[in-house]
Amino acid sequence: MKAAIWIRKSLVILLSVLTFGLVTPSELAWLAEANSLKDTKKGLVDEEGLAYLSSQQPIELKEEFNREEFLSGILNKAEVNAFMKFGDKINPKIGDEFKMTILPKMEEAITEMAAQFPDEKLQQLTITEQPSAGRAEKIFHIYDSNSGKDIIRFHVRQENPPMEGYWFDFHYHTHHDSFATHYDLGKIYWDKNTPPEWTSKQRLS
Known part of the structure; x- marks a missing residue:
């Protein structure tokens, strides 16, 4: 867990250096949150799509007439x-x-x-x-x-x-x-x- 936090901090510092400080850690946090919301919405859309497709399946036919x-x-x-x-x-x-x-x-x-x-x-x-x-x-x-x-x-x-x-x-x-x-x-x-x-x-x- 500590290693993951350390890697994240290192990436933030490295990115700041490479972009000459144009991208700040707060902006990175905002981008991460936006991506997270995007993934969540995508998941909801996928679930709704599956629900719709499921509702479009043909209703089970009545028992065949004998x-x-x-x-x-x-x-x-x-x-x-x-x-x-x-x-x-x-x-x-x-x-x-x-x-x-x-x-x-x-x-x-x-x-x-x-x-x-x-x-x-x-x-x-x-x-x-x-x-x-x-x-x-x-x-x-x-x-x-x-x-x-x-x-x-x-x-x-x-x-x-x-x-x-x-x-x-x-x-x-x-x-x-x-x-x-x-x-x-x-x-x-x-x-x-x-x-x-x-x-x-x-x-x-």
Whole structure:
């Protein structure tokens, strides 16, 4: 430490001699301080520049859209909605047959519908949350969440042909013909007696 101070003093004296006293020690101190401030400002500019460049880096993209996972989620919700519509009174009697004969056709129709949309359009589609209760037909609709317009509608209708008892007629409609055509998914027999209303719950005794 003492050696550094001695060297500095020697340089000041030498510089004064070489410049014939035109540069004084106080001026040297001022120059040193100016250089120090210059270096500090340079450091700040470098840091600000790095911060700016960092802020210009592209924002991390959202997780890549997975078509299979999205479709699987729609299919699962479709099944949930169907059993929600059946309720506690209808489900025990037709639930198994529905899973074996109707649900696979329903899933096939949804898969065919999804194939008509590119990824950026498909991920805008969503499924209604609640099926209709009472005697209404709606199981669920799949619609465009941006426009609010339905794409495909899945329904079930209670039918009572003469002398045959009651049947549940499962079908769907699409936006291609303004939902006019009735696309059959199959029928399930209920009974001679009138079926309960949709979403009916068993009463607790």
